[in-house]
Amino acid sequence: MLAKAEKTRDELEERLLKEQQTRKLTIEAHKTQNKKIEELKTFLKDVLSSEEGLLDDDDSEFPSSVEPVQIPSEPHAVRIVEVVEDTDHSFELNVKALESILLDPKVADKKVAVIGVAGAYRKGKSFLLNFFLRYLKWRSNAEKVNGEIELEDAEWMYPTVPLQGFSWKGGSERDTNGILIWSEPFIMKDKNGEEIAVLLMDTQGAFDSQSTVKECATIFALSTMISSVQIYNISQNIQEDDLQHLQLFTEYGRLALEDSSAKPFQTLLFLVRDWSFPYEAEFGFTGGQRILDRRLEASEKQHVELQQLRQHIRNCFENISCFLMPHPGLRVATNPNFDGKLTEIEPEFQQQLKGMVPRILDSHSLVHKEINGQKITCRALLEYFKSYMKIFQGQDLPEPKSMLRATAEANNLAAVAASRAVYQRLMEEVCGGGTPYMSTSELLEEHERCKNEAIREFRNARKMGGVDFSLTFLQRLEDDLQESYENYLKVNNGKNLFKSMRTPAVLVTLMIVDYICQEFFQLLGLDGIAGIFSSILVIVIGALSVWAYSRYSGHLREAGTWIDESVSYVWKNFISPNAGNLGPLGNAIQLGEAVSGGSGNKTVNATRKNQ
Structure with missing residues (x-):
């Protein structure tokens, strides 16, 4: 059996090398042939133009009987989502490229499995x-070649062949932009013998110097939403910040799905690279599961926030596993000419x-892509x-923020709340519920004093x-204080006997005048x-009755407010401006206005104007 497997491996490796050489020679031959055809067309055009002038500058009339040979396109990585970093960091979907992959007649109506990889940049x-x-x-x-294959003894790694496919390189700078999918879906059979299309998806690394938090969140969330298996590539260990980033990105995707009733995502694999503690947990899935259980374990000793984070992650994925991968070696990390040979x-x-x-x-482990419990096809x-x-x-969707910005906002909001409380x-x-009425001018002075104290409290607070x-939060504080002042002004005016009795006094006066x-x-x-004044009298009596019922019972408050505003x-507009012409009654009105401190609304407007 071993000899057969080695023979099969040698045959496949030899075949792969021959195919690469043949393809390279074919492409070179096609390029050479195309070049000769173009040279021949140029030569004939020059000859005919110089002798007979039969051809003009537009070579579309040239009777080309020999068409250039189409160079066959090799399978390659296709960028289907691009981040436009030169302008507004927006996202563009290459619909035509995506359609060419997913609407291929060979796979369009087949079920699909999508293997995606995401994580920080420059982590392999x-x-x-x-x-x-x-x-x-x-x-x-x-x-x-062989139909059925023996996976246990199979050798598929080709140790001497350079690693090709998705663009990769060593170094510290980012190499991948956006989201890429391999242009050739692979048709395999699942555990039930049904053919399924397998797609490989690569993503732009997160947390580099060119990407915003929104870019990182969108790329990770979109990859997680599309993948049936999302591989979360992290370095050395599962740390708390890895879980926090995962929580942020998955929550962003969950908001986009608008469905929190079920687990929105399928399979998550923590791939821990460069694991250095095999004496604590062995390499592979077994040791990885042991570490994962420790990291996601929630206990009563933990802070509530940490417990909620772990519960959130478990609620987002149907299956979660972990694999511990050793370091590939210093020759890989330090050799700038490393080409991927095993x-x-x-x-x-x-x-x-x-x-x-x-x-x-x-075949027994392939995870179909499912949405709402239904297996979907490439077309869907x-x-x-x-x-x-x-x-x-x-x-x-809300704008995701960096941890610093979110913390700074919370810190400033806390300072606003503390200052407002002052x-x-x-x-x-000064003017609480148990205090007597205060003139509006005095209340305004107290408002300015208390506002200055609150602003001083805000400025003295230590803020991030x-x-x-x-400054934005200072403006918010000033707006809140102005709104609070207007509420205190209304409460204070309610204590003024003259103003509280204004509505019934005016209505009773109108009744008397109408009757006379x-x-x-x-x-x-x-x-x-006389009938007109009689009708007005009935309306005024009805208004007075509704107002009295509203004040006494608390019902019909909108009607009571409307009557107050009308009065x-x-x-x-009619009574106060003409108070001087009303004799003793006018003098009483002017005295009441002076005692009440003038119009509260005018004072509020003046305050806003001063600000």
Whole structure:
């Protein structure tokens, strides 16, 4: 059996090298042929133009009987989501490229599995994904050669072949932009023998110097929403900040899905790279599960926030697992010319890689992409992809913030709340519910004093974000204090006996005037005019009854408020301006206005104008 497997491996490796050489020679031959055709066309055009002038500058009339040879397109990584960093950091979906992959007649109506990799930048995501790609290529070729394959003894890693596929390189600078999908879906069979299309998806690394928090959140969330298996690539250990970032990104995706009734995502695999503690937990899935259980364990000793974080992660995914991967070796990390050959990688890394990749892509382990419990096809995945992109391109989702900005906002909001409490405490001492009425001018002076104390409290508080950042919250505080002052002004006016009795006094006065006018015009025999005053009298009596019922019972408050506003309008526009012409009654009105401190609304408007 071992000899057969080695023979199969040698045959496949030799075949792969021959295919690469043949493809390279074919492309070079096609390029050479195209170049000769163009040279021939140029030569004939020059000859004919110089002798007969038959051809003009537009060569569209040239009778080209020989068409250039179309260079066959090799499978490659296709960028389907691009981040436009030169302008507004928006996202663009390459619909045509995505359609060419998902609407291919060979896979359009087949169920689909999507393997995605996401995480921080420069942690080897693309490098790792190329081994998934190599395995799928090997499996596809092996099934064509031998039909059935023996996975246990199979050798698919090709130790001497350079690693190709998704773009990758060593160094400290970012290499991947946006989201990429391999242009050739691989057709495999699931555990039930049904053919399924397998897609590999690579993503832009998070937390680099060019990406905003929104970009990182959107890329990770979109990848998680599309993938049936999301590989979360992290370095050395599962730390608390890794879990916090996962919580932020998955919550952003959950908001886009608008469905919190069920677990929104499928399978999450924590892939811990460069694990250095095999004496605590062995490499592979078994040790990884042990570490994962420790990190996601919630206990009563933990802070409530930490417990909620762990519960959130478990509620977001149907299945969660972990794999511990050793370091590939110093020759990989320090050699700028490393091309991915396994001969330069540590044997332990090779061994774990050989165990992990088939485990994820094995027929019995393939995870169908499901949405709302239904397995979807490549054709349906295209529509979901476009729908998700519209959501992230819109304005409905909140803007995710960095931890510093979120903390600074919370810190400044706490300072605003504390300063507002100082203002309210001081104002309650001056004009609270148990204090007597105060003139509006005196209340305004107390308001200015208490407001200055509150602003001083805000400025003296230690706040994050800097002075410019805090100015927005200072303005918010001033707006809140002005709103509170207007409320205190209304409460204070309610204590004024003259103002509280204004509505019934005006209504009673109108009743008396209407009655006198009605009787007067009846004596003169002008019954029509007397009827008008009689109708007004009925309306005024009804208004007074409704107002009294509203104040006594608390019902019909809107009607009572409307009557108060109507009476205030009559008072300000007709009675108060003409108080000097009303004799002793006018003097009483002017005295009441002076005692009440003038119009509260005018004072409020003056305050706003001064501000």
